[in-house]
Structures are given as structure tokens and as C-alpha cells.
Amino acid sequence: MDRALRLDLLGEVIIMALFKWISGKRRHRAMAPGMLVVALFLIGGIYSIAATPDNATASNARSALIEEGKNIFMRGCSSCHGLNAEGSGIAPSLIGVGAASVDFQVATGRMPMADMSQQAMRKKPVYSPEEIAALAAYVASLAPGPAIPTAEQLNYERDGNVAEGGELFRTNCAMCHNAAAQGGALTAGKYAPTLMGVEPVHIYEAMITGPQAMPVFGDQAITPEEKLSIIKWIKSVESEGSYGGASLGKVGPVTEGLLGWVLGLGSLIGIAVWLATKAR
Amino acid sequence: MKTRREKIAGGVANFVDERTGAAKWVKKNLQKVFPDHWSFMLGEIALYSFIILLLSGTFLTFWFVPSQEELIYNGSYTPLNGVKMSAAYESTLHISFDVRGGLLMRQVHHWAALLFLAAMVAHLLRVFFTGAFRKPREINWILGVALLTLGIVEGFLGYSLPDDLLSGTGIRIAQAIIQALPVIGTYLAFFAFGGEFPGELFIPRIYTVHVLLIPGIILALITVHLMLVWYQKHTQYPGPGRTEKNVVGYPLLPVYMAKAGGFFFIVFGVTVLLGAFAQINPIWIFGPYTPTQISAGSQPDWYMGWLDGLVRMSPPLETHAFGYTISWNILLPGLILPGIIFTGMALYPFIEAWATGDKREHHLLDRPRNAPTRTAIGAMSLTFMVVALINGGNDLIATHFSLSINQIMWGTRISIILLPPLAYIITKRVCLSLQRYDRELVLHGRETGRLVMLPHGEYIEVHEPISPEKAYLLTQHEQRTPLEAPGADANGVAPRGGIKSKVRSRLSKALLGEQIAKPTAEDVKAIESGHH
Numbered sequence: 009m010d011r012a013l014r015l016d017l018l019g020e021v022i023i024m025a026l027f028k029w030i031s032g033k034r035r036h037r038a039m040a041p042g043m044l045v046v047a048l049f050l051i052g053g054i055y056s057i058a059a060t061p062d063n064a065t066a067s068n069a070r071s072a073l074i075e076e077g078k079n080i081f082m083r084g085c086s087s088c089h090g091l092n093a094e095g096s097g098i099a100p101s102l103i104g105v106g107a108a109s110v111d112f113q114v115a116t117g118r119m120p121m122a123d124m125s126q127q128a129m130r131k132k133p134v135y136s137p138e139e140i141a142a143l144a145a146y147v148a149s150l151a152p153g154p155a156i157p158t159a160e161q162l163n164y165e166r167d168g169n170v171a172e173g174g175e176l177f178r179t180n181c182a183m184c185h186n187a188a189a190q191g192g193a194l195t196a197g198k199y200a201p202t203l204m205g206v207e208p209v210h211i212y213e214a215m216i217t218g219p220q221a222m223p224v225f226g227d228q229a230i231t232p233e234e235k236l237s238i239i240k241w242i243k244s245v246e247s248e249g250s251y252g253g254a255s256l257g258k259v260g261p262v263t264e265g266l267l268g269w270v271l272g273l274g275s276l277i278g279i280a281v282w283l284a285t286k287a288r
Numbered sequence: 289m290k291t292r293r294e295k296i297a298g299g300v301a302n303f304v305d306e307r308t309g310a311a312k313w314v315k316k317n318l319q320k321v322f323p324d325h326w327s328f329m330l331g332e333i334a335l336y337s338f339i340i341l342l343l344s345g346t347f348l349t350f351w352f353v354p355s356q357e358e359l360i361y362n363g364s365y366t367p368l369n370g371v372k373m374s375a376a377y378e379s380t381l382h383i384s385f386d387v388r389g390g391l392l393m394r395q396v397h398h399w400a401a402l403l404f405l406a407a408m409v410a411h412l413l414r415v416f417f418t419g420a421f422r423k424p425r426e427i428n429w430i431l432g433v434a435l436l437t438l439g440i441v442e443g444f445l446g447y448s449l450p451d452d453l454l455s456g457t458g459i460r461i462a463q464a465i466i467q468a469l470p471v472i473g474t475y476l477a478f479f480a481f482g483g484e485f486p487g488e489l490f491i492p493r494i495y496t497v498h499v500l501l502i503p504g505i506i507l508a509l510i511t512v513h514l515m516l517v518w519y520q521k522h523t524q525y526p527g528p529g530r531t532e533k534n535v536v537g538y539p540l541l542p543v544y545m546a547k548a549g550g551f552f553f554i555v556f557g558v559t560v561l562l563g564a565f566a567q568i569n570p571i572w573i574f575g576p577y578t579p580t581q582i583s584a585g586s587q588p589d590w591y592m593g594w595l596d597g598l599v600r601m602s603p604p605l606e607t608h609a610f611g612y613t614i615s616w617n618i619l620l621p622g623l624i625l626p627g628i629i630f631t632g633m634a635l636y637p638f639i640e641a642w643a644t645g646d647k648r649e650h651h652l653l654d655r656p657r658n659a660p661t662r663t664a665i666g667a668m669s670l671t672f673m674v675v676a677l678i679n680g681g682n683d684l685i686a687t688h689f690s691l692s693i694n695q696i697m698w699g700t701r702i703s704i705i706l707l708p709p710l711a712y713i714i715t716k717r718v719c720l721s722l723q724r725y726d727r728e729l730v731l732h733g734r735e736t737g738r739l740v741m742l743p744h745g746e747y748i749e750v751h752e753p754i755s756p757e758k759a760y761l762l763t764q765h766e767q768r769t770p771l772e773a774p775g776a777d778a779n780g781v782a783p784r785g786g787i788k789s790k791v792r793s794r795l796s797k798a799l800l801g802e803q804i805a806k807p808t809a810e811d812v813k814a815i816e817s818g819h820h
Contacts, residue, residue, distance in 0.1 A: 126692070171370045178453065178581045185584060187453050188573045192584025193683040197692035200584065244367050245573065251384070252391050252567040260454060262681040264568050265590025268402035272562055273333070273410060276403070279554050280329040283547055 070145070077146025080139055084120055093150055098124065105217065106153020107144035112213035114140045116206070126197035127220055130206075154216045162208055164236040164243070173241030176234055180225065188258045189242050194221055204246050208239045322544045323524035323537035327414045332548060333407035335510065336555040337400045342507075344397040345499065351387050353379035354495030356451065356488040365572050373451075373576035376491045380450040380571055396563035401443050403559060405591040408436050416636075416666050419654035420523045423647065426637040428516045431509050433634045438506050440591050445498040447569070447589055451491055454569075456577025457586045459490065461599070468618035486579060526652045526764045528757045535651075585683050594673050597680030598625055601701045629669075636665075643795035645771050657726070658765045660719035661799045667715035668708040675704045716802070723804035726762040729754055730807045731815050767803050770796040 033039055081093065088099035095101030102110070113119040117131035135143065144156065178187060184200035186192045191202035198221050203211065215235050218224035230238070256263040290298070305311040322328075355375040361368050363378070364385040383390035412432060415421055421429035444462070448455045463485050467473040482489035521535050530536045538544050562568075574583065588596050598621035605616035640662065641647065656663040678685070679700035686693040733751035741747050754762075773786075773793035 170367045174367055174575060175371060178575045178578075178583070182453075182575075182581060182583045187575060187583030188570075190585070191687055193686035193693045195692075196694050197686075197690075199687050241367065248367070250567055251572070252395055252570065253563075253565040255567050255570070258570070258573065259585055259684055261569075261587045261589045261593070262684050264398075264566075265402060265593065267562070267566055268399065268590065269406050271566075272399065272403050272558060273406045276333050276407075276555060276558055277326065277330070277410070279558075280326040280333070280551070283551060284324050284326040284329065286324075 073142050073145045074149045076139075077142035077144070077149075080135070080143050081146055084134075085143075088121075093147060102147050102150070104151040104153045105147060107148040107156045108154040108213040109217040109219070110144040110147045111140060111156045112210050112217060112219055114143060116210050118219070127199065130201055154213075157209060157212050157216075161232065162212060162236070162239075164208055164240040167233055168236035168238075168240030170237070170241050170244050172234070173237030173239070173244075176230065176238050177241050180230065181238070184222075186259070189245055190258050203242050206242075208243070211239050211242060212236075317518075318539070318541040318545075320518070320521075320540045321535045321537045322522055322540060323535055325525060327418075328522065329551060330407055330411040330414055332551060333555055334404055334411055335514075336552045337404035337407055337559070338506065338510065339552070340400040340556055340559055341397060341404060342503065344393050344400060345503075347393045348383060348390075348397060349499055351379055351383045351390065352376070352449070352495075354449070354492045356486070356491045368572065368575070371576060374491065376449060376451040377571070377576045380452070384572060392560075392563050395566075395568050396559055397446075398568045399562040399566070400559045401446060402568075402589060402591075403555075405436075405439050405443055405589075408432075408439055409591075412436060413666070413670070417656045417663060418523070418525075419650065419659055419662065421637040422650040423637075423641060424520055424649050425516070425523075426641075428513055428520070429637050430634050431513045431516070433630060435506060435509050435513065437630060438502055438509070442498060442502040442506065443589055444592055445494045445502070448494060449491065449498060450569075450571045451577050452571035453574040453577050453581055453583055454571070454586055456486065456579070457582060458588055458592075460485065460579070461596075465618055465622040468615045468622060470612060470614050470619070486577070521651065523651050523653050526655070526761060528760050530652060532649065532651050585687075587681060587684070590677070593680035594676040595622065595626060595680075597676040597678065597682070597700070598622070600682060601676075601679050601697055601704065603701075629673075633669075639795070640799065643771075643792055643799050644768065645796070646768070652764075655765065657719040657722040658803075659799075660716045660723070660802060663719050664712045664716040668712040671711040672704060672708045675700050675707055679704075720802065720804055723806075727804055727807050730759050730762050731811060763806050765806065767806060768800050770800040 030039075081089075082091070085102075086093075088096060089102050090096050090099075093102040095103075113128070114135055115133055115137070117133040118128035120134055121128045122131065133140070147153075148155070177185075177189070181189070184192055184194065185203055186200075189203040192200050194200060200222070212235055214222060215225040215230065215238075216227075225235070256267060301311070353375040357375045358372055359375055359378060361371050361373050361378055361381065363369070363381060365381055368381070380394075383394055385391070415429065415432065444458065448459050448462075463477050463481065466477045466480060469476060477485070480490070480493075481487045482493075522537075524530050524535055524537070527536075538547075575581070587593065599618065602617045602621040605620070607614040607616065654662075656666075679697065682693050682696040682700070685691060685696055733753040736750045736752050738750040739747055740750055771793050773789045
């Protein structure tokens with residue numbers, strides 16, 4: 009017999025004994041006022057629980073949010089992810105993916121997917137921030153998972169280090185996302201997207217949830233402070249001026265070669281043609 | 289009465305002439321005539337880019353530190369502060385951010401390198417398609433192939449020197465290609481790097497090769513190249529008054545000197561404009577090289593792109609023999625194919641001369657259409673290189689055009705086998721069509737687009753005869769007949785060297801066999817006396 013069942017039985021025995029005792033003493037003269045005191049305590053207690061303003065509304069609001077999220081989920085997501093977010097042949101289960109995953113996928117516009125192509129791409133989000141919060145709350149309520157980092161946790165300006173972030177980025181991220189965070193090709197039409205113009209919170213969420221082809225970078229692999237350093241470095245690349253002229257897409261020698269041939273040699277050949285034209 | 293200035297100039301000239309005897313030589317050579325055509329200036333672009341490379345490169349050596357000694361950066365580019373890097377990379381950052389005009393000079397140097405190689409390739413194509421490599425210019429053709437090869441190596445070493453993440457990746461691939469050589473590869477790699485990759489010797493070594501050895505050889509070869517042009521005189525396009533024995537054009541002084549001198553400054557100007565307005569090789573974004581890091585979309589400069597493309601499309605083939613692994617996947621695209629391409633290119637003038645049996649000197653250029661097979665071979669080779677080059681950028685093409693990198697790889701694998709022969713056939717057909725068109729022009733004149741109704745109701749389009757100059761241009765080329773393989777003699781005995789002469793007659797037939805007969809004087813007369 010397991011422990012919980014034994015405790016239950018014990019509780020039952022005690023309550024039965026209590027009722028029996030009260031029943032035996034019901035004609036005792038102290039019984040009526042005694043019961044009154046108990047009743048008052050009960051009523052007061054129930055009232056005090058029911059009337060605690062904070063707890064109750066928060067919990068009510070929370071269940072309302074979850075309920076709203078569930079509604080949105082039913083309308084917009086369940087056809088692929090299943091009525092209980094259990095997943096299907098074409099979409100993964102969302103039980104335990106956490107609020108961070110929902111926020112990343114929906115707030116960057118990746119979900120709902122435009123089509124069943126190789127990879128969900130970043131686009132204008134379909135849902136409003138409130139709706140996304142509701143969806144995130146609903147999915148988070150199914151099972152525990154990574155939460156959305158708070159503004160305090162995301163203070164990369166204060167907690168990050170650019171140079172360290174650059175080193176971490178080159179070691180962990182550049183092989184897919186390119187050394188200048190411009191994105192790169194993966195196999196069979198999949199790709200690591202550019203990180204230019206991505207919200208810090210979404211970069212953080214991507215690292216902790218590992219969306220699509222990306223691996224999860226847990227806090228043991230890259231600590232929260234290191235994650236902030238990486239974000240700080242990406243933001244510094246984003247805001248850095250293009251030293252030395254037009255950046256040509258920051259993709260290296262391919263566009264440089266193209267420009268060298270087309271504009272460089274092209275214009276020189278044009279001038280050569282002009283120089284060799286007979287003066288008339 | 290001479291002016292004061294003339295007196296001084298005359299005095300100086302006299303001083304020099306009395307001591308060197310230069311006057312006679314200078315007078316003769318300054319009057320040397322050069323033909324005028326834009327395509328003759330492609331080689332000049334290469335020459336001027338090389339001069340720009342020497343000047344800007346010298347500037348860069350004042351600050352560049354060719355050392356792999358490790359230090360911690362603490363400089364103007366704050367995102368790298370506190371990062372471990374080599375002295376070479378640190379000094380490149382210093383040139384880029386702290387030396388006045390340093391970034392401009394770095395960018396001018398790199399753009400000039402891209403232009404140097406591009407101009408050499410364009411020059412090579414001009415020489416090939418016009419048949420300028422024929423006797424007596426075969427040696428100059430080989431010098432050109434050598435210059436192109438040295439230019440590619442020199443460019444690659446320059447790309448490797450800053451020791452940034454991109455260039456280190458390139459060196460790693462170069463090391464892999466060295467290692468792919470059977471048996472000696474490993475030893476050779478250890479010899480080049482002084483031990484395991486990356487070691488601490490490679491940057492100082494390639495620095496010496498990059499700033500001293502190869503530029504010295506290139507300079508020497510350019511000098512010989514130009515001396516041969518001078519001695520053999522420049523080729524010219526065919527036309528009235530132009531023969532195998534003369535050169536029609538402008539004298540060096542003043543016309544050509546002014547044009548060429550002016551063109552140098554234009555090339556310099558375009559290079560500086562590119563250096564000022566277009567960022568090239570932003571090494572600070574890539575970060576310093578460490579063997580544990582790699583960037584997606586790592587590419588070589590364009591002149592190595594075809595080689596990278598060949599390696600990227602190579603199937604994973606390996607043989608294991610006698611305890612050695614032969615990596616065909618690297619060996620084939622990295623060494624064997626480039627070897628065949630460059631050897632074939634160097635030998636082409638001799639192959640063509642042998643197959644056509646043409647031992648005469650040629651100073652008049654061919655119009656590409658009049659040598660259909662040669663033009664087709666050129667188009668075929670060019671197609672091969674372009675397909676390889678495209679695959680060198682397959683990852684960027686995939687991300688920027690939403691394609692699958694695997695499909696691009698398979699597309700280029702198939703294209704590199706299918707498209708070159710297709711280009712050969714199409715080019716040959718186009719050349720023959722153009723020959724037909726030329727014949728038509730000579731015989732029937734130019735279509736004017738004017739329709740005339742004759743009194744009996746027939747409509748005709750009025751054709752205008754072309755000018756005699758144009759007619760000469762279209763008919764001046766010679767059409768030779770292919771060499772026949774000598775058959776068996778009267779006793780039925782096959783001649784000696786049968787296979788060799790068979791191959792030769794096959795090649796000869798391919799090169800000379802298919803031509804549209806150019807109109808003869810009789811043809812023209814017959815037409816002129818006739819109805820049209």
C-alpha cells in the first residue's frame with residue numbers, strides 16, 4: 009500500500025472518529041455555542057479566502073488568459089498541432105515547449121506558417137502582442153517549459169561584453185549564421201536566417217528553445233550572461249557603420265568579384281572603347 | 289631664335305645622348321606605330337593594375353607585421369578589445385583604423401588585385417578568340433598563362449596574409465589540397481607549414497613570397513612579355529591597307545603615349561573610386577583566425593572561385609591502397625582538373641599549329657567567326673569555368689534566391705558535363721551562320737527595309753551594296769583545306785605513324801573542315817550581271 013493511500017485512510021479514520029465524538033456529545037450544553045464558533049470560523053475562513061483581492065483576480069485573470077489563448081489556439085493552430093496541442097504528422101507536439109518557444113515562433117511571424125515549405129520564415133506577425141501572450145500562457149499551462157525572459161534578464165547593455173560575445177558567436181553561431189551574422193545556407197533548402205534586425209528577446213528565446221534546425225544552447229553550454237554578450241555583439245554589428253564604403257551585403261568575395269567585373273572592368277572597358285574611337 | 293626653355297631641354301638631351309647614344313634608339317622607337325582598338329587595351333588595364341598593386345602594396349608593408357605571434361588586442365576597434373589574435377591580424381586592424389589613409393590603401397590594393405586578374409582573363413580571351421597566339425607569339429602566350437597562374441597564387445597569398453577568419457579558412461583548404469597529393473602530400477604540408485597546421489611560420493613565409501618572390505617574377509615576365517610585343521610588333525585587325533607586313537595605327541609619341549598615359553590615370557582613378565566607395569574584405573567583421581572557428585558562406589576571391597566550385601561539386605571518392613588514402617574528392621578538382629586546364633591552355637597554340645599544318649607567321653587577327661572551331665572551343669572552356677564559378681557561390685545563391693543548395697550542386701554537376709559541349713555546338717553554329725550572313729552581305733548587299741512595287745506588280749526589297757572596304761573586310765580571310773591523312777601506298781602498305789596522322793587529320797578536319805565558302809570575285813560578278 010502506498011503512502012498517500014495510507015494517509016487518506018488515516019484521515020478518514022480520524023474524521024469518522026471526530027464525527028462519532030461530536031455525535032456522542034450532541035446533547036452537551038457546550039455543544040451549541042461550540043458549533044457556532046466553528047461555523048463562524050468556517051464562514052470567516054471561506055470569506056477570507058474568497059475575498060483575498062490579489063490572489064483571486066490574478067488567478068482568475070490567468071485562467072481567463074489561458075482560456076483566451078486556448079480559443080486562439082483552437083482557431084489558428086489546432087488544425088496542425090492537434091486539439092490538445094499534442095501534435096500530428098505535419099506539426100510537432102507543443103506540450104512542454106514553453107512560453108519562450110511560442111513567443112519566438114509567433115512574434116517573429118514564423119507561426120502560423122505561410123506554407124509547408126522547408127522552413128518557416130520570418131515575416132510580419134499575424135497575432136497582436138496580447139494574443140501572443142495569451143497563446144504563450146495557454147501552451148505554458150500544458151506543461152512546464154522555458155519561460156519568456158524578462159526585461160531585467162535581457163539587460164544586455166549592462167550585463168553583456170561585446171568582445172566576448174564576438175568570440176562566442178564565432179565559435180558557436182558563425183558556422184551557420186555567418187561571421188557577420190548575415191545568415192547562411194543549410195542542407196536541402198533549409199537556412200540559418202540573418203540576425204540583423206531581430207529583437208534581443210527573440211535571439212535569447214532562439215538560443216534556449218532551438219527552433220527548427222537550430223540546436224538548443226542551454227545555460228550549461230552558454231550561460232545567461234554569455235547569451236547577453238552574444239546579443240550585445242550582434243547589436244553592435246547591426247549598428248556599426250559600414251567602414252570603407254558600401255558593404256555589398258556583407259557576404260564577402262562573391263559580391264566583391266561581381267562588382268569588380270561589372271563596375272570595375274566594365275567601366276574601364278567602356279572608357280577603352282571611348283579612347284579607341286577615332287576622333288571625328 | 290631658341291627660347292630659354294628649349295635651350296635647357298636641348299642641353300639635357302645632348303648631355304644624355306653624348307654619354308649613352310640614346311638619341312638614335314629613342315627616335316626610332318618613339319615613332320613605333322601601334323594599332324588602335326579598345327580590345328588592345330585590356331592588357332594595359334592588367335599592367336596598370338599591377339603598377340597600382342606595387343604602389344599600394346609598398347604602402348601597406350610599412351605597417352603590416354607578418355607574424356603569428358599571439359597578442360591581445362587593445363585598439364580603436366572596440367568590439368575586438370581583449371580578443372586574442374596574431375600580430376598580422378592586429379597590424380591589419382591598425383592599418384584599417386589608425387593609419388591615415390590605411391583603409392583606403394588596403395581597399396585600393398584589394399580592388400586592384402581583383403581588377404588585375406579580371407583584366408588578365410579578359411586579355412587572354414581577346415588573344416584567344418582572335419588567334420593572336422599564333423606564330424610568332426606562342427612564347428608570349430605561354431608567358432601570359434604563367435602570369436595568370438602567378439597572379440592567382442599571388443592573389444591567394446595576399447588574401448591569406450591578414451590572418452582573419454576568412455583567410456585562415458582559405459589556407460586550411462590549401463593545406464588540404466597539398467595533403468591530397470598521394471604519398472608526398474603529408475610531408476609537403478609539414479614542410480610548407482613547418483609542422484602541424486596552422487603553426488607559427490606560414491604567415492611570415494608567405495609574406496616573403498607575396499611581397500618579394502612572386503612580384504619579382506611577375507615583373508620580370510611582364511618585361512619580357514612587353515619586349516616581345518615590342519620586337520614582334522602588335523597584331524592588328526584585318527582591313528583595307530593592313531597586311532601581314534605592316535602595322536597601321538598611331539605613333540607612340542605623341543598619340544599613343546598620351547592615350548596610354550592617360551589611361552593609366554583612369555585605371556588608377558577607377559580603382560581609387562572603388563576603394564573609396566565600396567567596402568572590400570572587412571576583416572574586422574570576420575574576426576581573427578582560430579582553427580576551431582568557421583563562418584558560413586566562406587568564399588575565396590573570384591579568381592579562385594571556380595576552383596572552390598569544383599571542390600564543392602566533387603563527389604566523395606576515396607581509394608585506400610597500401611595503407612594510404614587517395615582522396616580523389618580533393619585531388620581531382622583541386623589538382624588534376626586545374627592541371628589539365630592550364631596545361632591545355634599553354635599547349636593550345638602548338639596543338640592548333642600542328643593540326644592545321646600552319647607554320648607561317650600571322651600578324652593579322654582572325655575574326656572569331658572565321659575560326660568557328662577555335663571560337664567554339666573557347667566558348668566551351670569558358671562555359672566550364674563559369675559553371676564551376678557559379679557553384680563556388682552556391683551557398684549565397686541558395687540563401688539569396690531561396691533555393692536548395694543540394695539542387696544547385698546537382699544542377700552544376702550535371703551542367704558542367706552537359707553545358708560545355710552544348711556551348712561548343714551552339715557557338716560553332718552561330719559562327720557558321722555569321723559566315724553565311726557575311727556571304728549574303730557581300731553578294732546581295734545590305735537590306736534597306738524599303739519595299740518597292742515593280743510595274744508588273746512584283747514587290748522587292750531594295751538591297752544596298754556594301755562599301756568596298758566592308759566587302760574587303762568580309763572576304764579578306766583565307767579558307768584552308770584540312771590536312772589529309774596519307775593513305776596506304778600502291779602496295780597497300782600503311783604509312784608509318786598511322787595513328788598520329790589519323791588524329792592529326794581528324795583535328796585538322798574539325799578546325800578547318802566546316803566553313804561557309806566566302807564569295808569569290810566570280811560570284812560577285814555573276815550576281816552583278818544578273819537580275820538583282
